Amino acid sequence: MFIKNKRSKTWPRLVLPLALLTLGGCSRSGLFLLEPEGLISQTFYHYFMLDVGIMLLIIIPTVVLTIWAMWRYRKGGNGSYHPQWSHSYAIEAVVWGIPLLTVGVLSYLSVKAIYDVNPYNPGVIAKAQQAAGGDPVEVDVIATDWRWLFIYPQQHIASVDELVVPVGTPVRFRLTSTSVVNDFIIPQLVGMIDVMPGMRTKQALVADKAGTYVGYSADYSGAGLSWMHFQTKAVSPAQFEQWVQSAQQSPQHLSYAGFNRFARPYIAVGGDQQIFGQVQPDLFDQVVGEVMRGKVWPTPMAMTENMVNYMKKQRAEQKAGDY
Amino acid sequence: MLVHLQGPWNPLLGRLTLQQIPYENPILLGTFIFAAILGVIVLGATTRYGKWGYVWREWLTTVDHKKIGVMYCLVGLVMLFRGFIDALMIRTQQAIAIGPNSPGALGAVHGYLTPFHVGQIYTAHGLIMVVFAATPLLVGIMNIIVPLQIGARDMAYPYLNALGLWLTTAGGALVMLSLFVGNFAHGGWYGFVPYFELPYSPGVGVDYWMWAFQLSVLGTTMGSINLIATIVKMRAPGMTWMRMPIFTWASLSTNLIALTSFPVLMVALGLLGMDRYLGTHFYTAGMGGNLMLYNDLFWIWGHPEVYFLILPAFGMMSEIIPTFSEKTLFGYATMVIASFAIGGVSWGVWLHHFFTMAAAPNVNSFYSITTMLVGIPTGVKVFNWIFTMYRGRVRYELPMLWALLALFLLLVGGMTGMMNAFASNDYMWHNGLFVVAHFHMMVLLIAASVFGAVEYWFPKVFGFKLEQKWGKWFFWFMVLGTGWVFVPMFFLGMAGMTRRLDYIPYTQWAPYLHITLVGMAFYVVAVLFFVAHLYVSLRDREKNRVGADAWGTSRNLEWMTHSPVPAYNFAFIPHVNARDEWAWRKENGIAELHAGDYEDIHMPKNTGIPLFLGLLSMGLAFALVWRIWWLALLCLVLMVALIIIRSFDRDTDTTIPAREVERVERAARDGSSGSVPPAGVLGDAVIATSTVRSGSGGIGGNTTSPRPSWAPRNR
Ligand code: HEM
Ligand SMILES: [Cu+2]
């Protein structure tokens, strides 16, 4: 059940001079996309490096050619002058041929990559799972204005703005939103998937290394977007079990009625992590259904036009969290 | 009222109340004072120097394609400045509001702008730059140059041309108005559903955005009809398709894109309007609405739109590079094919704007491949420009510098675009700063081409060249600014930083954000150099007067007539013998302008109706924004009435008599081209003849002729 990532991580990092700038450890540099720590993000990284390499193979010679032509054929330079020369079949063949060839190769790679990281059934995870066996962890994600609720239906628990996953185990998500469109991403682990109201999308990831990774919404969803981030803690399977058990002790319970209050617009300026020890079964499906039937949690004008007062109040009410 | 509105409404003023005037916001108050002072100066000067008659006769009511083009460019320039200020505010906010301990001011928790305010700023920035800066600048230049390049005396529909201008201007003015009355949309320039629906955007901001957008859609669609008709029907005799200048080809392909795509946007916005005004459920999450429909409709316009912007820019590069390489364009036929290939493919790629919306992998694969296909004709164009310089004699004057900057930006933008098209990459950085940096490379390419084109064609329109010294400072500081702002932005893209943040939670990103601020400082200096460039050019204009062929090595018809171009463009409609006609004539020693038996020239007559329609459309939009129903109805009725009145007016043409043409031509040829009655701003002796009544025969009055004489006759 423990999935080991076999893809080499070292060679492409040498290729990329950008990596020089990422002096030191991973979270230090903040260049999250260049420090993949999950199976999906590493697959992206692999294709990304190939893509950049192939593109540079074309772009660098083109830049050199341009600068050479600019220099050699400057007025007063040594280039020979042929004002009427404007056509050559050989050159035409080359200038159509090179882009055609490049696009052909890139298209092939792109399609391969799309199937490998396809959010609904990533090829790389399917393959790894086949080899390792075992069951994935399921997480239902509900984006509200402007918080993330993570429900673990198998464990009957839920957490707010904090996602805990076991290392080396596939995690499969179902996602929906209560209000507007958000975009779920944990850059070091997995790419984006839209989170849409009244609809269900899917995503999957495997974390390779224990650690804390940031996640956030990438699609503009309103005034609270900048604070709509969460922490992903990748822990060992044993620690995950421990966390589940302690979470189940939490006295807070979540039913649809409680969720109805929870989902009202709220800007988590100081962070807002909560744990629910007991969650109504099928809460996710009920939310999708209610929204589809027309349920909305509207944004009061006081949270748009009069932001200033709202933010002050919010700030005063919350302890200044730090993340 | 069919929908539930938050806040008060009354029949007289709709949703408008005193609280909607944001006088307590120091930033907006300052802006208002600045705008008011500027307005007083401009209006005061016009009154002081008694220029109202001149402004009215020669500009506000004109149907002359050159003046309309100049006004489009002025609108574009003003909006470019506004958009730049917006950018400056976003960048400063993001350079301050980093990490939980960053300071806050003016009511913001971090930085000096609240999320709501930041949202308005980047929404306005995006909409303005795409729709009210780039589009008017490009349309303006096409307006001026295309008729000249094909040897026509005006556009096919001069009246429609003016109408397009005033509708676009009304849209831009509406965006400006939202600064001082109410607020603007705060979600992003392309609109989000269901975020832009009433429950989540209860204010008037989205309505301002929607109606301003709609006005520009109308204006641009009209413009595209006009340019297509002009190019197809009004080419000078002898100008076969394959003799058409490349910029005209670019204009044709780009306007075909506009004509076919803008109506889709009108529908997309119209359905949103029905949701917001009539309570329908096209894009809502529930009640059978489908929010994905909006994304499809919007980007079916949105992607062709970006090519609508880039093709004229390519056309400009294709004019400038041969002129300053003193050589024919390499691969003319390929260039034409590539333009149309880009136009054609641009229709089949829109899904790449939402690869992350969970389409099946085979669907994403399809759109990934079609998007990459665009890279082929684009790459071909790049090579053709390089081979145009090859075996040429390249002169590095200002227009050429801008064109080459555009070429390099295209290499970066094209490469990063291809990387976006690689869908697995896009999953990681969609809605991130990598995408933002990508399209800014492209949009700055357009800006660079426009600056190049303005330097290049300015002497044609105004009769004198812009000076070079300050212009070069301006150029180099734009280069510096672009590097310093956007290179770090690519890094931020690699950091996974997303768009539209008003607060940045991760302090590791701070160095990059600070570097972009340095870049903005370069841009600010560049703007100052630009002002100096304009000022010195105007001051020294007598020193920089030029003849017909300002650059000496130009190749197309527009350089054959006088600079500045007389109202009627060509005293005699030229007969075209070759591709690059003007170069051909110079080579064959027949570059002398024909002089002799001048004839009366029939031209379209000025009219104030487009201006009034523009004003009324703005009134209508304003009334709809605030839901002042009686005012909306009134404006609508008046508009319809004006249109009907105009349709009965048969006195729409005028004649420039032969002796007047002769006088103008002689003055132009007598060396001192400075004394030509110009089509531009700088002369007082502006052609009074446009108001001369038609005398004998001809087109004016009630005679019905199938073809006015501003159009060349048969080919
Ligand atoms: C080789 C040609 C090009 C390719 C392959 C390409 C590809 C792409 C892709 C895939 C995206 C979507 C990225 C995302 O949102 O995740 C995108 C966005 C964008 N591109 Fe390009 N592009 C190309 C040329 C252009 C040109 C010529 C322009 C403009 C003149 C342009 C302007 C834009 C804009 C404005 C956006 C973002 C719109 C938004 O989200 O606000 N692109 N491009
Ligand atoms: Cu959906």
Ligand SMILES: [Cu+2]
């Ligand atoms: Cu696109």
